[in-house]
Amino acid sequence: MNPDGRNHSRQRGAALLLVLWLIALMTALVGGFALAARVENLQGQVMSRGLVASNAARAGLEYALIRVEDQDPRRQWRPDGSPNRWSYAGAEIEVRLIDENGKVDLNQADASLLTALLVRVGEGQVGQEQAARFAAAIVDWRDPDQLTQPAGGAEDQDYEGAERPYGAKDAEFESVAELEQVLGFTPELFAKVEPFVTVYSGRMRPDPAFASAEVLDALGLNGSDVVAQRQGWNPEAGLPAPGLPGGESLVGERSGTYSIDSRAKLADGRESLLRAVVRLGSASTPGKIYTPLRWEEGAPPR
Numbered sequence: 497m498n499p500d501g502r503n504h505s506r507q508r509g510a511a512l513l514l515v516l517w518l519i520a521l522m523t524a525l526v527g528g529f530a531l532a533a534r535v536e537n538l539q540g541q542v543m544s545r546g547l548v549a550s551n552a553a554r555a556g557l558e559y560a561l562i563r564v565e566d567q568d569p570r571r572q573w574r575p576d577g578s579p580n581r582w583s584y585a586g587a588e589i590e591v592r593l594i595d596e597n598g599k600v601d602l603n604q605a606d607a608s609l610l611t612a613l614l615v616r617v618g619e620g621q622v623g624q625e626q627a628a629r630f631a632a633a634i635v636d637w638r639d640p641d642q643l644t645q646p647a648g649g650a651e652d653q654d655y656e657g658a659e660r661p662y663g664a665k666d667a668e669f670e671s672v673a674e675l676e677q678v679l680g681f682t683p684e685l686f687a688k689v690e691p692f693v694t695v696y697s698g699r700m701r702p703d704p705a706f707a708s709a710e711v712l713d714a715l716g717l718n719g720s721d722v723v724a725q726r727q728g729w730n731p732e733a734g735l736p737a738p739g740l741p742g743g744e745s746l747v748g749e750r751s752g753t754y755s756i757d758s759r760a761k762l763a764d765g766r767e768s769l770l771r772a773v774v775r776l777g778s779a780s781t782p783g784k785i786y787t788p789l790r791w792e793e794g795a796p797p798r
Contacts (some may be wrong), residue, residue, distance in 0.1 A: 501735035516524045549768035550793060551759050552587035556758035557770055559584070561786055564754065565776070569731040575754050576706045578727060587760045596753040596773065598706025598716070599694035602669040603638055606700065607631045607647065612714040617688045632682045637678050641668050650679035669695045671790070696753045696773065698790065705748025706738060722746070752776040753789070759796060 559582060563573040575595040582589045599763050600613050610631035622630070632645035642661045644651050652663030654764050658679055667673065672693055676686045702711050705726070709719030717740070725738045726746045737747040758770045773790040 507588060530604065532661060535597070545762060546763065546768065547765045548585075548605070549587065549708045549762050549766045550770070552584055552589060552760035553768040553770040553793065555584050556582060556591045556760060557756050557772060557774070559589075560593055560756055560758065561754070561776065564593055564750070575750060576723075576726060578706055584760075587762050589758060590759045591759075592757045594708070594755045595703070595706040595748070595751055595794075596694045596696040596755060597691055597699060597703040597748065597751045598708065598711065599697060599755075600695045600702055601699055602634060602693050602695055604674065604698060604700045605633050607645065607703070609714060610634055610649075612716070613692060613711065614685075614689065616710050616713045617692060618685070621686070622685070628707035630678075630685075631682070633678050633680050634675070637664050637674075638666075638668050642666075655679055694773075696775075697751065703748040704744060705746050767796050769794065 514730070515676045531668045560573060560580065561581070563571060564575055566572045572592060575593040576598065577592055577594045580593070584589065587655070601610060605613075607628070608631075611624070611627045614627035614630050615624055618627065622666075629648035632649035636651055638651035642651050650664060655663045660679070662677070663676075665674075672690055672695060675681055675693065676683065681689075686762050692708060702715065704712060704715065704722060706719065707715070707719075709723050710720050712719035722740070729735070729746070732736075737745050738743045742752040753773065753775045755773050756771070758772075759767065760769075761767045768770065770793040771790075772788055774786040774788050778784050779786065
């Protein structure tokens, strides 16, 4: 065979192999781009649905503020922690409102009420003596003196002994989250106490009209019975408002400051939870519906 012919065949074979490699490379590149585009599309859909759920949860909060102030008792939502359900733009929304007057104020409650609440929410893990020490530490944190409470408490030297880089604040709590810094409080204990305390009511004693069963128990009442009595009252029936044995009404005057949990669920199962404390109106912005005092949002824990 002619050598030139053999060389020409080898060159043609090499060229064919190169073309095949280029085709394979281009196929891989196109496939990679297609996969990346699909992933980005899916991510975009997830982000988009998350935004829709988030906006639905916010709509639930704002709708709740309208309903809680509604003068028609048939439409009015009570700020006592009862679930209220609403459908909006294809989302199912559940909203719970609690008037901050129904919570234990960290700056005003005495040690005995704080102790009773800690025992109640501690679910058998916090005994009376331990709860009394924690309550005393709360009082020592907020009071201006350096005198330790009779039940134990915690002043600067105690924080130093626990190797904390700070001492007792000796001033009022500015937020509920500050409670985690008080000596003795673990993240687990804080998580149990946090839903039932506030810094916004200014009351020494919570209003039973809005208090949860746990807070009512801490007040020395039968929490489950009081909640059932409160929820069983229908103002449209013309019956008198329910009250406690001492005559205190279970229909309280609202403070205008509310804790609100708004949970939205879309048809595809996407969920969003908005937890906020808001005060109706604004001193700095006339016409503003509410002022956020705390704001947390995102997907609810599984």
